[in-house]
Amino acid sequence: MFYFIIFLLFTIPCVSQSDSSFTYKGMLRGTANFALGDMPQLNITNAYLTGNLEYYANKKISIRGDNYLFLNSLTKNSILQDNDAIYFGAFYHFLPNHHFDPLLGFQPGISHTQISIPFSGLNEAAETTICPLTSFVAGFNYFADQWFHFQLNIRYTIGEHLTTADETNISEISFNFGLGFNINVLKKKK
Amino acid sequence: MQVFREIALFLAMTFGLLKLAYRQIIRHCEERSNLLTVRISLLIAAFYLLPFTLSAQEKKDSNYGGQLSFGMRNTFSSFTDAQSIGMGAGGEFRIRLARQINTEWFADYLATDIQGMGYRHDMHIGWSVLFYFSKHPLTTGKISTYFLAGHCFDYTEVVSEWPGVSKGTRWSSAVQCGFGIHYNLTKNFDLSLLSQYMVHLGTDINSSIQVDPATGYSYMDITRQSGFSLEGHLLTTLSINYQVGRLWGKR
Numbered sequence: 370m371f372y373f374i375i376f377l378l379f380t381i382p383c384v385s386q387s388d389s390s391f392t393y394k395g396m397l398r399g400t401a402n403f404a405l406g407d408m409p410q411l412n413i414t415n416a417y418l419t420g421n422l423e424y425y426a427n428k429k430i431s432i433r434g435d436n437y438l439f440l441n442s443l444t445k446n447s448i449l450q451d452n453d454a455i456y457f458g459a460f461y462h463f464l465p466n467h468h469f470d471p472l473l474g475f476q477p478g479i480s481h482t483q484i485s486i487p488f489s490g491l492n493e494a495a496e497t498t499i500c501p502l503t504s505f506v507a508g509f510n511y512f513a514d515q516w517f518h519f520q521l522n523i524r525y526t527i528g529e530h531l532t533t534a535d536e537t538n539i540s541e542i543s544f545n546f547g548l549g550f551n552i553n554v555l556k557k558k559k
Numbered sequence: 560m561q562v563f564r565e566i567a568l569f570l571a572m573t574f575g576l577l578k579l580a581y582r583q584i585i586r587h588c589e590e591r592s593n594l595l596t597v598r599i600s601l602l603i604a605a606f607y608l609l610p611f612t613l614s615a616q617e618k619k620d621s622n623y624g625g626q627l628s629f630g631m632r633n634t635f636s637s638f639t640d641a642q643s644i645g646m647g648a649g650g651e652f653r654i655r656l657a658r659q660i661n662t663e664w665f666a667d668y669l670a671t672d673i674q675g676m677g678y679r680h681d682m683h684i685g686w687s688v689l690f691y692f693s694k695h696p697l698t699t700g701k702i703s704t705y706f707l708a709g710h711c712f713d714y715t716e717v718v719s720e721w722p723g724v725s726k727g728t729r730w731s732s733a734v735q736c737g738f739g740i741h742y743n744l745t746k747n748f749d750l751s752l753l754s755q756y757m758v759h760l761g762t763d764i765n766s767s768i769q770v771d772p773a774t775g776y777s778y779m780d781i782t783r784q785s786g787f788s789l790e791g792h793l794l795t796t797l798s799i800n801y802q803v804g805r806l807w808g809k810r
Contacts (some may be wrong), residue, residue, distance in 0.1 A: 428800060430748045457650075458631045459799045461744060475750075475799050477631045477648040479668070501648035501668050503633040503797075527646070531670050531678035533720050 391512030392465050395555025396425040398510070400520050402547030404437065410538040413444040415452065419545050424554075428465030433458065435476065437543075448548070452498065452539065454480035456504055456528070470510040470518075478502040482530045484537050494532040502528040521546040625656035626655035630800030631753075634667050636681065639792045645671025645679065651798060654806065655691075656795035659696060661689040663707070671764055677719040687735065687755075699743045707755060708736040717764045721771075721778035729783070730782020731761030735794070747802040758791040 401420035408415065418440055423433035437454040458476030485498040508522035522545050530537040606739045647669030655661045669681040669706040687709025696703035711733050718726040737755025744750065763784040770777050 426747070427745065428802065429745055458750065459746075459801060463754060475631075475797070477633045479648055499668075501633075501646055501670055503646065503648065529646070529670065529672060531672055531680075533677075533718055534673060535720075536672045536678060 378487065381451055381516070391468055391515070391518070391540075391551075392425055392428050392462060392470055392510075393553070393554055394427045396551055397554045398423050398425075398518065398549055399553035400549030401546055402545055403440075403441075404543050404545035406437075406526075406541045406543035408539060408541045410448070410450065410540060413442050413447045413449060415442050415447075415449060415541070416440040417543070417545075425555075429462050431460045431462065431472075433460055433474065433476070435478075437480075448485045448537075449482070449539075450485055450495075451483040452480055454478055454502060456502070460506070468512045469555075472508055472510065474506040476504045476506060478526075479502060479526060480539070482536065482539060484532075486528055486534050496532040497529060498532050500528045500530055500539065503527050506528055510549070516552070518549050518551055519546070522550045606731075613750075621651040621788040622809055623658040624656050625805040626653075626802055627799070627804055627806050628653040628747075628749075628800040628802040630798045632665065632667070632796050632798035634669060634670060634794050634796045636669050637793045637795070639671060641680065642674060643672055645669045645681070647681070649683075651800070653800060657781050659691040659694070661691070661705075663687045663689060663709070665711075673717070673779055674763050674768065676721070676768065676777070677717065677766060677781075679718075679766075680716040682714045683711050683733075684713070684756075685709060685733070685735070689739070697741060697743055697749065701743065701744050702741070705739055705741070706736070706754065707739055708734075710734050713759065714757075715764060717766055719725045719766070719779040719781055723781075724779065724781055727764040727781040729764055731759045733757050733791075737794075741800075749800050751796070751798045751800060753794075753796040753798070755794050755796075756791055757794055758789050760789070767773055 373512045374379040387488040399422045400419065401418070406417060418438040419435065420485060421433055421435040423430045423431045435456040439452040444448050456476035456478030458474055460472045460474035463471045463473070480500045480502055482500055484495050486495050504524050504526040506522055506524045508520065511519040513519065524543045526541045526543065528539045530539050581670060585771040630650065631651050632651055634647040634649065635648065639645065647667045649665060651663055651665035653661055653663050664686045666693035667681070667682070669683070670682070671679040673679055687707045689705045689707050691703050691705045693703050698704070712730070713733055714728070714730055716728045735755045735757040737753060739751060739753030741749040741751045765782045765784055767780050767782070768777055769780045
């Protein structure tokens with residue numbers, strides 16, 4: 370956390386000093402990295418392999434799809450067996466003409482979940498189901514190079530797992546960061 | 560003033576037609592099949608379109624027609640038998656017909672917990688006509704309010720966690736109307752909030768809490784109501800939409 374704050378302190382002054390633009394209409398960017406999620410209702414922490422692909426429709430608006438592949442719960446004796454999710458939505462970019470690109474997004478999605486219900490001291494595998502989700506994302510991109518950037522996202526997801534065995538709140542706050550790449554798919558920089 | 564006259568005319572036609580249709584539905588549907596219900600609801604929806612179609616013929620509106628938008632949405636369902644709020648996710652697209660007339664085509668998947676004893680799944684696929692009150696709707700940085708009415712087909716599944724109770728399912732048709740707002744962050748991108756009441760035209764699936772006399776445990780029982788019912792729920796939708804281009808008209 371300390372290093373992250375130091376990183377932010379160094380990047381924010383760059384915003385006012387820079388006037389070149391790395392975000393433009395037709396830019397396609399993507400990233401793949403690991404994410405950590407915390408489900409406060411279940412008191413468990415989960416690990417995901419996550420990736421996203423984003424197209425800048427203009428300097429301020431982008432359309433983005435995300436996927437979360439559930440790896441495992443980091444909490445011992447977690448009841449969550451599976452929680453793969455996909456999201457699709459749009460993002461608003463507050464500083465379109467700068468390297469530092471803070472963003473806010475709204476992405477509805479669905480997840481494929483499976484939860485074990487403790488029964489007579491044993492874990493019984495419960496039904497899998499598809500859960501509708503809503504999520505809000507805050508974060509930023511930092512475009513340090515023509516082809517690469519650094520990305521950080523904090524996502525709050527709201528959802529509920531409903532089966533004949535149980536109903537479980539699967540709302541989660543997740544965090545991911547990593548290196549991404551970006552290319553111009555329109556070939557004409559605007 | 561012309562806008563208000565159009566709204567008054569539209570509301571008068573709508574309520575008159577709904578009243579007429581409601582009487583016809585009550586008279587016929589108790590003894591006939593659901594197919595008739597579907598046909599009648601389609602007829603109601605077609606009548607809804609009538610005043611909009613007349614407006615769409617105005618020449619001055621030709622520059623606005625054909626705008627195509629795609630969006631994603633979250634819908635929250637309330638005032639159902641479940642007595643709790645359900646949440647759904649889905650998508651939509653819009654085709655604008657005229658300056659003050661837009662159409663919205665949507666699909667939703669909703670899940671609702673029923674008091675911790677069962678759940679309900681709803682799938683909606685349908686369309687609505689949007690009538691903007693402002694003469695210049697969808698302007699960047701301004702809120703556009705609109706009235707909406709439309710029709711949809713839906714599939715409902717109600718499941719009890721109690722082992723002895725079999726699930727209830729139904730296909731039905733529905734009509735919906737409500738009010739909403741768009742807020743355009745840019746020329747092509749808007750955030751929308753919509754609140755509409757959806758009335759299902761068909762048989763109802765009732766869920767009720769019972770007590771098992773043998774064990775004393777409470778459970779959810781499911782009964783399918785025979786005949787016709789006007790069961791409904793309030794849907795609140797938050798969506799984002801991006802205009803990708805035009806199907807016709809000036810670019």
